[in-house]
Amino acid sequence: MRRADRLFQIVQYLRGGRLVRAAQLAEWLEVSGRTIYRDIADLQSSGVPIDGEAGVGYLMRDGNDLPPLMFSRDEIVALVAGARLIRAWGGAGMARAAEEALVKIDAVLPSSIKLRTDEIEIHAFAPEMTPEVQKRIDRMERAAANRQRLNMSYLDAAQQSTSRTIRPLGLWFWGKVWTLVAWCELRDDFRMFRLDRIENLEDTGETFKPERGKTLTDFYRCMEDEGPGRR
Incomplete structure (x- = not known):
């Protein structure tokens, strides 16, 4: 697992105010406790609102949620393809929501990944829809x-x-x-x-x-x- 993916998973596990021990995170992510301590420290220093300490556990308090840090390429493909399908085959309200979702997805992607949304050659057309x-x-x-x-x-x-x-x-x-x-x-x-x-x-x-x-x-x-x- 890439370090960036591991950091994202740590944030997911700590959402919702759940207290999670470093040993449990290490087991889930198949890394050492030392790695978890280092990752937590890096997340805290970058502004992620994680509370806790070694030997007690860590949590991210309610109301301090974060948008996803990143998407993998397969996740981007799935999200964009799904939104385009709904835009073509869904209801009028669904189509507007799908268009807005595509804008939001593009907004949270790093610049190095953002251009890939335009390169996804998956499209949907529904001439039968009235x-x-x-x-x-x-x-x-x-x-x-x-x-x-x-x-x-x-x-x-x-x-x-x-x-x-x-x-x-x-x-x-x-x-x-x-x-x-x-x-x-x-x-x-x-x-x-x-x-x-x-x-x-x-x-x-x-x-x-x-x-x-x-x-x-x-x-x-x-x-x-x-x-x-x-x-």
Whole structure:
């Protein structure tokens, strides 16, 4: 492990006000206690707010957090690629957040690494995405987070339209299609709805509470056992 990576790991272990002994850090990082003492001293001298002493332990107090010191090249690739995918395939709000995230990622990188973001030739294009579907992704994400019961008209695979009252639970992305995992009150069961087949969507003004047998955890259990219906 490079020394810079080791210093970063020490900061991660000390976040959140946890008291950690030098011997424990040495074991986790597979170095000597002497190396840990030297690293701690270097971090303290550079302004990292680490408290403690040898034989007692070290901690970084709550509220004294730091941005990441660095990213490896693979981490930069993963972050940039993920942000570009969301920018292309996510909701409108997600796309704006992904753009802001790329700016923040670039801001915390050392100048020696910063230029590499422009050299990552991973791009995503989504001509199938429409502004309506993008807005719907954001709306469904908020509805699931806030546990909002919704009314909708849905066009199934047989081109039959039905009116549903649903409890949004989560979103799945299948490469080109977003689906909503929900509890359907019409079918009294879990259903997965393609967002591009939703015709009309209305907020009922009501929220729902998690009920045994109707949560996202229960849905995953159903998927493992037999798989729920999807119409």
